[in-house]
């Protein structure tokens with residue numbers, strides 16, 4: 383497994399710094415964030431409230447355009463809470479193929495939340511189905527022994543589709559189609575901040591009509607821990623019970639929420655990550671790699687053999703991960719523009735052929 387491997391570098395290379403493009407989750411809290419953590423006002427968020435968590439939840443709800451929000455330790459837990467609240471056993475839910483809830487959460491949507499997952503093809507563009515595809519997938523009510531399709535789970539940006547955004551108009555059409563067919567809508571907005579910055583609209587413009595939305599502070603913004611799941615007051619009341627069932631009640635969590643508040647101040651900085659992604663993609667394309675234009679901070683490279691390419695990159699001190707049968711580079715605040723230039727320089731020194739192999 384890639385995660386077990388020891389990373390070794392060519393000791394003759396003039397610059398051996400590891401260039402780590404594996405994920406934007408690598409972003410670390412800086413001094414400013416650490417001092418905010420240290421100073422955070424705290425309480426017991428299980429007995430009653432932690433004031434800093436409360437502040438974050440209120441601010442996140444407002445930013446996301448939802449009535450209420452709940453802090454969670456991770457985005458995975460936020461999604462699981464939402465799906466568990468929306469789904470009952472015997473239900474079926476739809477999500478764009480490759481969605482995090484389908485492939486990266488160990489099937490918990492099925493075995494814990496109790497919904498049968500079904501993927502939707504990306505026929506409207508990367509990461510998104512057309513409303514027609516959605517309607518066709520819902521079908522009608524069958525006999526008592528058939529699944530009931532009750533939920534659409536969207537993802538903006540869509541990670542495995544290369545950080546692809548769903549623009550507000552398409553989002554609205556999908557939500558309208560879901561409503562017409564009687565579905566609830568959850569939005570996995572782990573990187574909704576990136577979508578908002580890339581599209582030049584507030585995050586709330588991307589959540590219109592949804593029943594719930596999750597969002598991460600631990601990706602690209604430097605927070606060590608923390609996500610939220612937002613929805614109506616009643617939804618959040620249920621979500622709080624579910625978080626407790628999952629063991630996600632954290633007592634003096636204000637020290638963590640303080641980092642999330644600092645992260646929220648930094649959303650606009652993500653524009654720099656998108657610029658670095660565009661630069662890396664352009665550089666790889668100049669070297670004849672098969673790379674599509676990134677919409678946000680994720681660059682996917684199609685190569686003949688992913689493991690071979692990852693291995694060669696590793697030998698150059700360039701770290702990336704496999705994603706959806708491709709090589710994924712994620713740009714984030716802890717890699718600089720100079721690091722992108724250096725990565726391309728190292729690639730030029732190595733025996734890559736024109737296809738990245």
Ligand SMILES: *Cc1c(COP(=O)(O)O)cnc(C)c1O
Nearest residue numbers: 456457458459482541570572598
């Ligand atoms: C990372 C991610 C999550 C889960 O977040 P964690 O905090 O790592 O559990 C959910 N959805 C998407 C699309 C993600 O990229």
